[in-house]
Amino acid sequence: xxxxxxxxxxxxxxxxxxxxxxxxxxxxxxxxxxxxxxxxxxxxxxxxxxxxxxxxxxxxxxxxxxxxxxxxxxxxxxxxxxxxxxxxxxxxxxxxxxxxxxxxxxxxxxxxx
Amino acid sequence: xxxxxxxxxxxxxxxxxxxxxxxxxxxxxxxxxxxxxxxxxxxxxxxxxxxxxxxxxxxxxxxxxxxxxxxxxxxxxxxxxxxxxxxxxxxxxxxxxxxxxxxxxxxxxxxxxxxxxxxxxxxxxxxxxxxxxxxxxxxxxxxxxxxxxxxxxxxxxxxxxxxxxxxxxxxxxxxxxxxxxxxxxxxxxxxxxxxxxxxxxxxxxxxxxxxxxxxxxxxxxxxxxxxxxxxxxxxxxxxxxxxxxxxxxxxxxxxxxxxxxxxxxxxxxxxxxxxxxxxxxxxxxxxxxxxxxxxxxxxxxxxxxxxxxxxxxxxxxxxxxxxxxxxxxxxxxxxxxxxxxxxxxxxxxxxxxxxxxxxxxxxxxxxxxxxxxxxxxxxxxxxxxxxxxxxxxxxxxxxxxxxxxxxxxxxxxxxxxxxxxxx
Numbered sequence: 042x043x044x045x046x047x048x049x050x051x052x053x054x055x056x057x058x059x060x061x062x063x064x065x066x067x068x069x070x071x072x073x074x075x076x077x078x079x080x081x082x083x084x085x086x087x088x089x090x091x092x093x094x095x096x097x098x099x100x101x102x103x104x105x106x107x108x109x110x111x112x113x114x115x116x117x118x119x120x121x122x123x124x125x126x127x128x129x130x131x132x133x134x135x136x137x138x139x140x141x142x143x144x145x146x147x148x149x150x151x152x153x154x
Numbered sequence: 155x156x157x158x159x160x161x162x163x164x165x166x167x168x169x170x171x172x173x174x175x176x177x178x179x180x181x182x183x184x185x186x187x188x189x190x191x192x193x194x195x196x197x198x199x200x201x202x203x204x205x206x207x208x209x210x211x212x213x214x215x216x217x218x219x220x221x222x223x224x225x226x227x228x229x230x231x232x233x234x235x236x237x238x239x240x241x242x243x244x245x246x247x248x249x250x251x252x253x254x255x256x257x258x259x260x261x262x263x264x265x266x267x268x269x270x271x272x273x274x275x276x277x278x279x280x281x282x283x284x285x286x287x288x289x290x291x292x293x294x295x296x297x298x299x300x301x302x303x304x305x306x307x308x309x310x311x312x313x314x315x316x317x318x319x320x321x322x323x324x325x326x327x328x329x330x331x332x333x334x335x336x337x338x339x340x341x342x343x344x345x346x347x348x349x350x351x352x353x354x355x356x357x358x359x360x361x362x363x364x365x366x367x368x369x370x371x372x373x374x375x376x377x378x379x380x381x382x383x384x385x386x387x388x389x390x391x392x393x394x395x396x397x398x399x400x401x402x403x404x405x406x407x408x409x410x411x412x413x414x415x416x417x418x419x420x421x422x423x424x425x426x427x428x429x430x431x432x433x434x435x436x437x438x439x440x441x442x443x444x445x446x447x448x449x450x451x452x453x454x455x456x457x458x459x460x461x462x463x464x465x466x467x468x469x470x471x472x473x474x475x476x477x478x479x480x481x482x483x484x485x486x487x488x489x490x491x492x493x494x495x496x497x498x499x500x501x502x503x504x505x506x507x508x509x510x511x512x513x514x515x516x517x518x519x520x521x522x523x524x525x526x527x528x529x530x531x532x533x534x535x536x537x538x539x540x541x542x543x544x545x546x547x548x549x550x551x552x553x554x555x556x557x558x559x560x561x562x563x564x565x566x567x568x569x570x571x572x573x574x575x576x577x
Contacts, residue, residue, distance in 0.1 A: 054199045057299030058167035061202050065162070068206030087203040116207050136206075 044082055044149040045128040047118045047135070051111035052142025067136035075120060080131060085118035115142070119149075162214060165370070167198060168297030169377070170215060174222050175294055176273035177266045180331060181226055181247075181257060183240040184276065187326045191294075193229065197222040223261045227254055241330065268334065270295065271385055274378060275332035276325060278345040286321040287349040288356065293318050296374045306356065306367050308558065334387055343388060347396050347452065350375050350382075354400050358407070360558075369407060376400045383439075394443035395452035401436030402459035405429040421468045433463045454483040473503035490518045491525065498531055506535040526555040530565060537572060546572035 055061040075081040090113060092105040122128035125148055132144045163169075171194055178190035197218055211217040230239060230247050239247055243260075246252040259265060277290040292298040292306065304314040332342060357371025379397035382388040409427035440456045458479045465471035480496035493516040501509020513519075513531065522528040533548035549569045556562040 055202065057302060058171040058198065058297040059165065059299070059302065061198055062162060062165070062167040065167075065202055065206055069209065072207070072209070084207050084209070087207050115203065118207065 042121045043124065043128075043151065045120050045122055045125070046147045046149060047085075047120060047132060048145040048147065049115045049117065049135075049137050050143040050145060051113060052115065052137050052140040055140065064136060064140065067139070071134055071136055074134070075118075075131070080120045080122060081118070082121045083119040085116060087116040088114060090115070111141075162210065165297075166214065170218055171198065171297030172273075172295035173266050173270055174219060176269040177219075177261050178222060178226055179273065180265070180269045181230070181240055181243065181260050183238065184328055184331050185326050186237075186239065187322060189229070193222055193225050196225055219261055219266075223257055226261070227257050230257065267381075267385070269331075270381055271334060271388065272331045274346055274381070275334070275342050276328065277321075278342060278349050279324060279328060279332075280345065281324050282321050284349060284352055286317055286324075287345070288353050289314060289317050290321045290325065291349060291353060291378070292371075292374070295378065302367075306360070306371055308360065334385075339387065343382075343390065344392070346382065346388075347392055350379055350400075351396060351452070353378075354403070358403055372400065372404045372407065376404060391443045391446045391448055392450045392452055394439050395450055395456050398436045398439035398443055399452050399456035399459055401432045401439060402456055402463055405432035405436060405463065406459075425467065428463070436460065436463070449482075449486075451483055451487050454479050454486070458483075468502070471502065473499050477503065488517070490516050490522050493517065494522065494525075494528060494531060498534075501535055501538075506538040509535050510539075524555055526552045526557065526561060526565065528552075529555070530568070533568060533572075537568075537575060542572045542575040546576075 055064050072081065072084060090105075094103050094105065095101070096103065120128060120131065122131060125146065128148075129146050132146050135144050137144055174194040174197065175187075175190050178193055179187055182190050182193075200221055201214070201218055205211070205214070230253060234247055238244070243256065246256040260269075273295055274291065277294060278287045282290065289303055289307070292303050293300070298306065300315045300318060301311060303318065304311045307314060336342070354372055354375035357368045357373075357375065360368055360371065376397065379393065379400055382393045383397055405428050406423065408429060409423040409425060436456065437460060440453075440460055443453060443456070458476055461472050461475050461479070476499045477496060480492060480499060484492050484496065494513065497509050497512035497516065500512050510532070513528075513535075516522070519528075529548045529552040533545040533552060536542075536548060537545035546569060549565055549572060553562060553565040553569065556565055
C-alpha cells in the first residue's frame with residue numbers, strides 16, 4: 042500500500058441550510074466508506090481561507106488569498122491505496138465535485154533507504 | 155478510525171439556522187437583521203468545512219452557537235463605536251466587563267427559546283400581508299432559502315425574492331423585536347396563529363407538486379405551533395386547538411396520496427395509512443384546548459378532523475355531527491368554501507340530491523367560480539346520482555381550473571371514471 046494526499050480545491054459553499062445538511066451527510070458517508078475499506082490514513086484537516094505568503098529572496102510577506110477562489114485549497118486528507126490509479130478512482134466518490142470543486146491526488150514520496 | 159455515533163436530526167441545519175438568526179438579531183438589534191443572517195451563514199459554512207472532514211462534534215448545536223457567538227463578540231467589539239446594536243443592551247455591549255457575559259447569556263438555551271418566539275411574533279407584523287408573513291417565517295425561522303420558499307409556494311423565484319426582501323425591510327425598519335410582554339400580545343398571537351395555519355394549509359392543500367416539500371411545510375407548521383405551546387403566555391386554548399388540527403390533518407397525509415404520489419379522493423383514502431400517533435397527539439391537544447370560553451375556528455376544524463379520525467370508513471362517519479360543526483364554523487367565519495364542505499357532508503348524510511340543492515343555495519357562490527373543487531363536488535354528486543354525462547361536464551370545468559399537476563391528474567382520473575360509468 043502507498044500513501045496519497047487528497048487536496049480539496051475550490052468548490053462553492055452551499056447556500057441554504059438544507060443543502061449544507063445534504064452536503065454534510067454525503068461527506069460523512071464518504072469518509073466512513075474510505076475508513077471502512079481501510080483507505081483512510083488520516084482524515085486530515087480543513088484549512089482557513091486566509092493566510093500569508095512569504096515570497097522571494099526579499100521574504101516579502103503578503104496577505105492571502107493567494108489564489109483564485111477556485112484554486113484555493115480548503116483541506117486535505119491522507120489516504121492509502123494500491124497505486125495512483127486506485128487513489129484517483131477512489132477520489133471520484135468525493136462529494137466535493139457536487140459543488141464544483143476539484144480533488145488533487147498526490148503520491149507521498151516513498152523513501153526507501 | 156473513531157466512528158462518531160452523533161447523528162444530525164433531519165433538517166437540523168434549517169432549524170438551527172432559525173434559532174441562531176433569531177438569537178443574533180436580539181443581540182445586534184432588528185435593524186441589523188442582515189448582519190445576523192451573515193453571521194449565522196458564516197457559522198454554518200465553518201461548521202460544514204470542519205465537520206465534513208472531522209466528523210460531528212458531540213453537541214453540534216452548541217458548537218454552532220459557540221461559533222456564532224465568538225464571531226458576534228468580534229463584531230460587537232470592532233464596530234461598537236461605529237454602529238448601534240440592540241438599543242436596550244447598549245450599555246452592556248459598550249463595556250468590556252459586560253460584553254462577553256451578556257452575549258453568552260443571550261445566546262444560551264433559555265434565552266434562545268424566547269428569541270425564536272419573539273422572531274415569530276415579529277414576522278407577523280401587521281404592516282406585512284399574510285403571504286409575506288408566511289414567506290418570512292419560512293425564510294428566517296425555518297431556514298428555507300429563497301429557492302426553497304419559491305418551490306414551496308409553486309411560485310417564481312423573482313417574485314418570492316422580492317416579497318421576502320420587502321418584508322425584511324419592513325421588519326428591519328421596526329424599532330425592535332416584538333416583546334412578549336407587550337399589551338397587544340393577544341392580537342399578535344392571533345396573527346401568528348393565522349400565519350401558521352396558512353403555512354400548514356400551503357403544505358396540505360398547496361400547489362407545489364413535490365410531496366416532500368409539502369410534508370416539510372406541514373411539519374414546520376407543527377414544530378412552530380409546538381414552540382408556541384411550550385411558552386406559558388402563548389399556550390392558549392386557541393394555540394392548542396391549532397396544533398390539534400394540524401396533527402389530525404397531518405395524520406391523514408400518508409393516505410392522501412396514492413403510491414404514485416397522486417391525490418386520493420377523501421372517500422377512497424386508505425385509513426390504515428393514517429398516522430395513529432399523530433391522531434392520538436391531536437386528540438390529546440384537542441382535549442387540552444377545551445378550556446376557557448373561547449371557541450375558535452381552530453377548535454371547530456380540529457373537531458371536524460377528530461370526527462373523521464373516529465370513523466373506520468367514510469360510511470361510518472358521524473356526518474350529522476360534521477354538518478353541525480360546519481354550521482358553527484360558518485357562524486364564526488362565513489365562507490363559500492366552508493359552505494361547500496357543509497353541503498358535501500349533507501350529501502353524505504341525506505343523499506346527493508339534497509347535497510346539490512344545498513350547493514345551489516350557497517351564499518356568494520360566484521366567489522367559488524375559480525375554485526376547482528366546486529365543479530368537482532357537483533361532478534361527484536351528479537355521478538352518484540347516476541348522471542355520468544353531466545358529471546363529466548362538471549369535471550371538465552374543474553380540470554380547466556386545476557392549479558397543479560396533482561389536481562389535474564386527480565380530475566383526469568375522475569373524468570375517466572365518468573366514461574366507465576356511462577358504458
